[in-house]
Amino acid sequence: MEHIYCDVCKKEVHDPVPEFSFFEFAHVGVCESCRDDLNAAIKLTVKEKSPFNFAWYDDLRMQVLKQGMQKGRIEARRSR
Numbered sequence: 001m002e003h004i005y006c007d008v009c010k011k012e013v014h015d016p017v018p019e020f021s022f023f024e025f026a027h028v029g030v031c032e033s034c035r036d037d038l039n040a041a042i043k044l045t046v047k048e049k050s051p052f053n054f055a056w057y058d059d060l061r062m063q064v065l066k067q068g069m070q071k072g073r074i075e076a077r078r079s080r
């Protein structure tokens with residue numbers, strides 16, 4: 001049986017279902033709760049930054065993912 005681990009929190013994802021309980025962004029695998037944090041983190045920036053453009057959206061998502069992998073979690077709320 002294949003074991004799948006979240007690249008951000010490093011926890012094992014049990015019974016991973018692609019697009020439901022396990023998500024992949026450019027070869028980075030994330031579990032459901034990290035995906036929620038990722039979306040929340042992106043949402044904050046998307047609100048401030050307009051007009052919307054997929055070029056910076058993809059860059060932003062990778063940036064948040066990389067930071068999340070280094071810290072072991074994605075910070076959905078920025079500390080001031």
Ligand SMILES: [Zn+2]
Nearest residue numbers: 006009031034
């Ligand atoms: Zn995770």
